[in-house]
Amino acid sequence: MFTTVEAEATVGGIVNDGTLNTAQVQTFKKGFCSVRHGLALIVHLCNFSISTQQMNMSIALPAMVNNTAPRSPPSASTERPLTDFQDKWNETLNEFKAVAAMYDWSPEIQGIILSSLNYGSFLAPIPSGYLAEIFGTKYLAGAGMFITSVLTLFTPLAADTGVTLLIVLQIIQGIVQVMLLTSQYSIWARWAPPTERSQLITIAVSGSVLGSFIILLVGGYLCQTIGWPYVFYIFGGIGCICSFLWFALIYDDPVNHPFISTSEKEYIICSLAQEDSPPGWSLPIKAMIKSLPLWSILVFYFSDYWHYFVIRSYLPTYISSVLQANIRDSGMLSALPFVSACICIVPGGLLADFLLSRKILRLNTIRKLFTAIGVLLPSAFFVSLFWVRSSFSATVAFLILSFATKSLSQSGALVNFMDIAPRYSALLRGLSQIFSYIAGAISPTVAGFFISQDSEFGWRNVFLLSAAVNIAGLFFYLIFGQAEVQDWAKGRCAPASEQTVTN
Structure with a gap:
């Protein structure tokens, strides 16, 4: 992290009064081939992973319980007559699904499980912002990404152990996910020039929307084919990979980034110095x-x-x-x-x-x-x-x-x-x-x-x-x-x- 004094010292002779002229902007601006846009892409991937982990329980739960409603009669516009190949394929799918456990959870228990992800959400956001300033976003959000991904991998085991453990795991996941989603915005206070703030943040946030699309698209198919536990295994594994990328490539500010060019670093610091709002x-x-x-x-x-x-x-x-x-x-x-x-x-x-x-x-x-x-x-x-x-x-x-x-x-x-x-x-x-x-x-x-x-x-x-x-x-x-x-x-x-x- 850096202060206003440190920022001015970094740019040295390029900025003395907190202003940035047009020539400097043209020199420093690197467009999409820049470290700051690379950071936005990494945050995009992490938001993608968090979004899939937030929705995977709602996708998998109908396949986890043994009292789901029977399928509605097929309509002529959406269903076709089954062929011998399709019959054999359905038998194969049934063999896969038989391996996954099913639970006798009442609708009330199912509602508690689905809502438990938000039980701690009211308490986490404010402390997350404070902790991000104290410990830095790199370590706080990176640790949160890794913890929630590991807990996602253990969700099937927790469900086998008992519904109480599953609910506790969901509550912890919800708190950790909120910490990640909140603290990541500290990055843009130090990395996003005012004229690029919208594009960098939307690139990062679009990962959440993409995650919702992917989990809705493939989640039900995974449950019907290889079984509901693999919804947690696959997207939990993706989250672990994203956490490793986060620790390797994310830095709290451009001053400490080892790979950023001097011109991009100076452009970011000079742009932010004009706001008179140092971190x-x-x-x-x-x-x-x-x-x-x-x-x-x-x-x-x-x-x-x-x-x-x-x-x-x-x-x-x-x-x-x-x-x-x-x-x-x-x-x-x-x-x-x-x-x-x-x-x-x-x-x-x-x-x-x-x-x-x-x-x-x-x-x-x-x-x-x-x-x-x-x-x-x-x-x-x-x-x-x-x-x-x-x-x-x-x-x-x-x-x-x-x-x-x-x-x-x-x-x-x-x-x-x-x-x-x-x-x-x-x-x-x-x-x-x-x-x-x-x-x-x-x-x-x-x-x-x-x-x-x-x-x-x-x-x-x-x-x-x-x-x-x-x-x-x-x-x-x-x-x-x-x-x-x-x-x-x-x-x-x-x-x-x-x-x-x-x-």
Whole structure:
């Protein structure tokens, strides 16, 4: 980690007053062939792994219990007559699945197992931001990546031992995963120049969306072929590999990176020096509580993740119950919206940085414009689902468009905390996660209540309420949101303790 003084000493004669002229930018800027973009790719892979580990239990659980519902009758549009080869293949699959254990867990126990991953999530985000500043992101997030991957490998063994051990393991995994997802944002406070912040973060975050797509696409197939334990073995093994890459290639700041070029190092440090928000830890709690720009971000996180958790929890149910899709098709159709989001999220970040670097729009305008598009269009598509439910193709098209346009929010309010307080990025990310988890605890329950009350119009009420909450959060953000570094997040010359970082 480095302080403002260290940063100025590093650039030496190139920067003396914290400014960076155009010639220096052209000299230092390396585009995509740079160490900082390589770091974004590594974080992308780790987010991919974490996302698959977060969803693997929900994918494997139907195959783990022995009271699953029988398959629905095949429809003429999706099923074909079985051939002799297919009969033999099905017999082979049954032999594979017989090896995997099955458990007599009640629906209540299954619900506890699925929700146990979030039991510790409310407690971990804030300490994670603090620990990232104390011990560094490299070791905290790297250790978290390794621990959660090893625990994933031991999940089948824990299930065989007993449901209590499995729940405890899930709780520990949830805490460790939140630590990783929170602390990684400390990297961008030291590695991401302001004009590249959107693209670097969206490259990293797109790994989570890609992970959701892959686990939905192949998770059910793995359960049906080689058995549910291999869902944990395969993705736990991938996580271990990602943790080794993390320890080998991730560094907390460009000053200590052994492979970075001098020109790229100077470009990053000079760019960040202009923000007057050096990395550090001196928490102005009162000023933060009074900060409306910060509250606008937190409120938006709540409203945006209300929509996200409804989709994540009930999209497969909606496709299978309303569209009458079979299990195989339901998994594939549930994955399609995620891949559309994965495709669109990085170009959205590139567009935001392009508009900023060319000075076409101010940063505050960019954040609010992308947020508005990422809320209004998806809400319109989402609400329309109820009225196009009779059309299979229209429903799928609206779901894909909803996810694709919603990904633009990642270049808007969801990354705005990096603009208003770069030095507290990990802490604010943790604080925003608390609001998102609160939404995640409420929205599926409310949606389930509406659906249970009225199987037909319940979905309409779920869609309307989700859109209303999301749009309300958007209006609050548009009114109070800002993109300038706040006074309470700027470096000051007074107490020396506020300008240094304790390693």
